Amino acid sequence: MIAEATDLLLSHLVLFVLVLTRLSTLLMAMPAIGVGVPKRVRALLAISLTFLVLPTLASVIPASDLPQIQNMIELGVAIAREALVGMLIGTVVQLLVTGIQLAGELVSSTGGMQLGDAVDPTTRSSMPTLARLIGLLVTTIFILVGGHRYMLEALMDSFRGMAPGQVVLHEGMLELVVLELSLGMNAGIRLGAPVVTALLMANLVTGFISRTLPGLNVLAIGLNINAIALLAVMAMSIGSAGWIFSAELNSALERIVEIW
Template sequence: MVDLSFSIYDLEYFLLIFVRVSCFVYIAPYFGMNDTPARIRIGISFFTAWLLYETLTPADAVVVDTVMEYAVIVMKEAIAGLLIGFGANICMAVVNFAGSIADMETGLSMATLLDPATKETTSITGVLYQYSFMLMLIASGMYRYLFGALADSFTLIPVNGVVFHADSLLQSMTEFMSDYILIGFRIVLPIFCVILLLNAILGVLAKVSPQLNMFAVGIQLKVLAGLTAMFLTTGMLPGAADFVYQEMKKMVVSFIGGMM
């Protein structure tokens, strides 16, 4: 006969695990997208928390005396889960940055659309890159690493063991901002070089043939050259995704280290 009895301490301990996991799923890449059904996110959070609860020793249950103490622990676990998910999610912003540069160079910066995932107005190339990188995130199994990092965080940072080090977290964000621009330009570098070469050619033609309207001709050539370069460099996206995923791993580890 299955014994489903549990104590109030076990319930409190499970809820603390559930809070950290649910906050991570709420903001993590792919799972935190607005077009992901809420029932799916709740189900993933619940069953992941249940598996972690069965793995962790119940002897580590947190005993509190007042509701206020328990509320403080809940807030600490929620912030810990949000920071771990934020460390992974912020790296996907590099893709939108690269798409904005590509659209600015090709003359498509005015053609924006509403991203159903973020409910924000983004560039066309940014949305294309974002969904391509999300697809590669699932195909490459990167989501397993994210959940593995979340599970390991309970070993490194036990429940009610979160200690926030502001200097370490700030240093992680500062290092990320330096890599943010570098990775973004690496993604869009082929398109940037093609448009730069095209601008040089148009500048020479404008001097050689002043009677030609290079402004009208240049707009069409930039769009054609930009789309052609984007099509020819599609095979380079997996390599660019590796840069983003390596940065994602680095940010998750540094954020966990900043809470130990």
């Protein structure tokens, strides 16, 4: 009896570690939580959610499917695989946010506003302020539409499809990351296309003015026209970032669930 009780305790302890690993890496990669939230708060949140999820998983997963860890090497491999699954779910959504920020990069470079850079806490690199603004906008929309709940639901679906300790990595996961990277960039280009078109038209108008009035300071006038066109068109089209992000987020979460 003592030996059986000890084996049961150890098996659930391993289950706790594996569930905590998958959940922790998801929180690390999740927008609005992975960056800006103190590490202690994230750790407490991960442990609390693990305690909430673990009884359900322990009752659903039969004893024969519980991970049988024989040594520390097998435990390390199992933890690494669990971390990859949690990171996959969070990275897919984060790639979408980063891709939409490409619109700010395109608009800033086309409109000559490269000097207005700010440090992005997600990538730890310099980024135009407009791109940072778009990133904050879509992150806010992510919280408002309940994206964090959808991601946790996708995590629970991953536990049903791949029980803790039974993770199998396949090429479909890598294909999903590449697909979301391309779709995120596509969404960013779609968002920035109206502004870039308006800036190109403004440059064309500036060229006509320079041909008509050769003595005019075209450089100063061109910068002012570009700034006015950028602000006007961006103010009218930035609301479409929410629609584009919401549609792409729903599609991304559906593709995540199909993997399991």
